[in-house]
Amino acid sequence: MTTADDARLGIQEDSHLAMQGTIEALTTGDGSEPVVVNLGPQHPSTHGVFRLKVTLDGEIVQDAEMRIGYLHRSMEKLAEERTYTQNIPFTDRIDYLAAMSNNLAYCLAAEELLGIKVPPRAQAIRVMFAELQRVASHAMANGTFINDCGAWHTPLFYMFRDRERVLDMFEMTCGARLTTNYMRIGGVAFDLPDELLPTLESFLADMPDRIADYEALLMENEILHARARGVGVISPEMAINSSLSGPVLRATGVPWDLRKANPYCGYENYEFDVPVGEQGDCFDRFLVRMAEVKQSLKILRQVIDNLPDGPWLADVPLHARPEPGEAYARVESPRGELGFYLVSDGGPAPYRFHCRPPSLINLTALKEMSIGGTLADAIVTLGSIDIVVGEIDR
Amino acid sequence: MTANYDVTAAMEIVNASAPGAACVDDGILFLEPERLVESVQSLRDSEESDLVFLSNLTAVDQELHFEVVYHLQSLDLNHILQIKARVTDREDPAVPSLTGLYQGAHLQEREVYDLFGIRFEGHPDLRRMFLWDGFPGYPLRKDFLQMPGQVRAGLPGFPHESEENAWPVPGSVPQRPMHPNDPQPEGDLVVAEESEESS
Numbered sequence: 378m379t380t381a382d383d384a385r386l387g388i389q390e391d392s393h394l395a396m397q398g399t400i401e402a403l404t405t406g407d408g409s410e411p412v413v414v415n416l417g418p419q420h421p422s423t424h425g426v427f428r429l430k431v432t433l434d435g436e437i438v439q440d441a442e443m444r445i446g447y448l449h450r451s452m453e454k455l456a457e458e459r460t461y462t463q464n465i466p467f468t469d470r471i472d473y474l475a476a477m478s479n480n481l482a483y484c485l486a487a488e489e490l491l492g493i494k495v496p497p498r499a500q501a502i503r504v505m506f507a508e509l510q511r512v513a514s515h516a517m518a519n520g521t522f523i524n525d526c527g528a529w530h531t532p533l534f535y536m537f538r539d540r541e542r543v544l545d546m547f548e549m550t551c552g553a554r555l556t557t558n559y560m561r562i563g564g565v566a567f568d569l570p571d572e573l574l575p576t577l578e579s580f581l582a583d584m585p586d587r588i589a590d591y592e593a594l595l596m597e598n599e600i601l602h603a604r605a606r607g608v609g610v611i612s613p614e615m616a617i618n619s620s621l622s623g624p625v626l627r628a629t630g631v632p633w634d635l636r637k638a639n640p641y642c643g644y645e646n647y648e649f650d651v652p653v654g655e656q657g658d659c660f661d662r663f664l665v666r667m668a669e670v671k672q673s674l675k676i677l678r679q680v681i682d683n684l685p686d687g688p689w690l691a692d693v694p695l696h697a698r699p700e701p702g703e704a705y706a707r708v709e710s711p712r713g714e715l716g717f718y719l720v721s722d723g724g725p726a727p728y729r730f731h732c733r734p735p736s737l738i739n740l741t742a743l744k745e746m747s748i749g750g751t752l753a754d755a756i757v758t759l760g761s762i763d764i765v766v767g768e769i770d771r
Numbered sequence: 772m773t774a775n776y777d778v779t780a781a782m783e784i785v786n787a788s789a790p791g792a793a794c795v796d797d798g799i800l801f802l803e804p805e806r807l808v809e810s811v812q813s814l815r816d817s818e819e820s821d822l823v824f825l826s827n828l829t830a831v832d833q834e835l836h837f838e839v840v841y842h843l844q845s846l847d848l849n850h851i852l853q854i855k856a857r858v859t860d861r862e863d864p865a866v867p868s869l870t871g872l873y874q875g876a877h878l879q880e881r882e883v884y885d886l887f888g889i890r891f892e893g894h895p896d897l898r899r900m901f902l903w904d905g906f907p908g909y910p911l912r913k914d915f916l917q918m919p920g921q922v923r924a925g926l927p928g929f930p931h932e933s934e935e936n937a938w939p940v941p942g943s944v945p946q947r948p949m950h951p952n953d954p955q956p957e958g959d960l961v962v963a964e965e966s967e968e969s970s
Contacts, residue, residue: 445901617823618823618874620875638773640772716826729831731827737878741874741875741878745874
C-alpha cells in the first residue's frame with residue numbers, strides 16, 4: 378500500500394510503524410507489550426454470553442479477567458414479589474441445563490421453612506429425575522468440553538443423542554424439555570405416566586454399551602490427552618480454599634459429594650460410589666463426569682426396583698405462609714454444590730431469596746488455572762469447569 | 772448427615788482468641804464486624820471446628836441494618852455453621868473482607884457489593900459485577916423500587932387477602948367501546964330487525 382493510499386484511508390504513517398513494532402515484539406517476545414484479547418461475549422467456546430478478557434504475552438496468558446452480567450435478570454429481586462410456589466419456574470431458568478436439580482434445591486429449602494414432610498414416592502421420583510438430569514447435563518458438559526479440545530461436534534452429537542432421550546422422558550412426564558417446573562413444594566407436580574418406566578428401562582439397557590463406545594472413542598484418544606492432561610491444574614488445598622465444588626473439586630481427589638455427606642430425598646438408601654480424580658486437571662474432570670454418569674445409571678436402576686406406591690404430593694396449602702425464619706438447603710447439582718438460602722418474615726413471598734451458584738463460584742479459580750498456560754489451554758480449562766451463564770448471572 | 776455446629780462451642784473458640792467478639796442471639800452466632808477476620812480465622816484454624824470451606828456468603832437487608840451471612844463447612848468433620856455480622860451504617864456499610872482467609876469469598880463479596888452496596892474492606896478487586904459502573908442504587912436493598920405508600924418493596928399479601936388487591940375491583944376493568952357486532956344488552960332484536968328491513 379502506498380503512502381497516498383494511507384492518506385486517503387486516513388491512516389497515519391506512524392500507526393503503521395506502531396503496528397509493525399507490536400508484531401515484532403510479539404514474535405520476538407523481547408521488550409514486548411502485552412496484548413489484551415476479548416474472548417466473547419459472543420463466542421462458541423464461552424458457552425453463553427460470557428466475556429473473558431485475557432492479557433497475553435505472545436501466546437501465554439498473563440492475566441484473565443471475566444466480565445459477566447450479560448444475562449443478569451435480577452431473579453433474586455423478582456422472587457421477593459412472588460409467592461413461594463410462583464418462584465419455582467424461576468429456578469428452572471437459573472441453570473437451564475439442570476432445571477430439575479434447581480427445582481429440587483429450591484423446594485427443599487421451602488419445605489424446610491414450611492416444615493413439610495415429603496411422601497416416599499415423591500422422594501424416589503425426585504431422585505430419579507435429579508439423576509436423569511445429571512446424565513443429560515454431563516452429556517452436554519463432556520460433549521462441549523471435547524468440542525473445545527478440538528474434536529469438532531462428532532462426540533458432542535453422540536452425547537446429544539443420549540441427552541435427547543432424557544429430555545423425551547422429561548417431556549412425557551411434565552410436558553417440558555428444558556425448563557421443566559416439575560417439582561412442587563411437598564413433592565412433584567404429576568405422577569409418572571405409564572409409558573415412562575418402559576422408556577427408562579430401555580434407556581438403562583442401552584446406556585452401558587453407549588458409554589463403552591464413548592470410552593473406546595475418547596479415553597485413549599491422543600488429541601484429548603494432549604489437550605487436556607496437565608492443563609488447568611489446581612491443588613486440593615487451593616480448590617477447597619476457593620470453595621470449588623462438584624466434579625471440579627472431586628477431580629482434585631477430595632471425595633466431597635453432598636449426596637453422601639448430607640443425604641437428601643433418601644440418597645442414603647442407594648448404593649453408589651463417589652468417583653474422584655488424582656491430578657486435578659481438565660482430563661480428570663472429564664473422567665469424573667464420565668464415571669458419575671455410570672453411578673447415576675446405577676442409582677436409577679435402584680430407584681426403579683424400589684419405587685414405592687402412594688401419593689406423590691403432600692398436602693400443602695396453596696397460600697402458604699411460613700413462620701419467620703430462614704433455611705439453607707443444598708443439593709449436589711451436576712455442576713456442584715447448589716444451595717438456596719431463603720429468609721421468611723411470615724409474609725406470602727420470601728423476604729430474601731438467594732441462590733448459591735456453583736457455576737459462578739467454580740470460576741473463582743479460573744484465573745489461577747489459566748495463568749501461565751496458552752490461550753488455547755484457557756479455553757479448554759473454561760470448558761472443563763462446565764459453566765452455565767444463566768446460573769452465573771441469575 | 773451434616774450436623775449444625777454447636778454455636779456455643781463456636782462462640783468459645785472465637786472468644787478465646789478475640790475476647791467479646793462473638794455472641795449468641797436466638798441460636799445464631801453473631802460476630803462483631805470490626806474483628807471478623809481474626810474471629811473467622813480462629814474458627815477455620817481450630818481443630819475442633821475446622822471450618823475450611825466457605826459454602827455461602829450473602830447479605831440480607833433487615834431495613835434498619837444489613838446482615839452479612841456466612842455458611843462455613845468442615846469437610847472432614849461434616850458440620851456446618853452459620854455466622855452473621857450486623858452492619859448498622861446504611862449510608863456507608865462496610866465489613867472486612869474474608870478474601871485473605873478464603874479465596875472463595877472473592878466473587879461472592881463482589882456480588883454482595885454490587886447488589887447491596889456493602890463495601891468489603893481489603894478486597895483486592897471490589898468492582899460491580901453484574902451491573903455497570905454508575906448504575907443508580909443497589910437493587911437488593913429493600914428501599915430500591917419502593918412504590919409510593921408502600922412500607923418496602925415486596926409482596927404485601929396474597930391478592931385475595933386484602934380488599935384493595937381483590938380482583939376484579941369493581942370499575943377497575945376497563946370497558947371496551949361497543950361494536951355493532953357485540954350482543955346488545957337490551958333491544959338488540961330491534962336493531963337486527965331494523966337492519967334486515969333496511970337491507
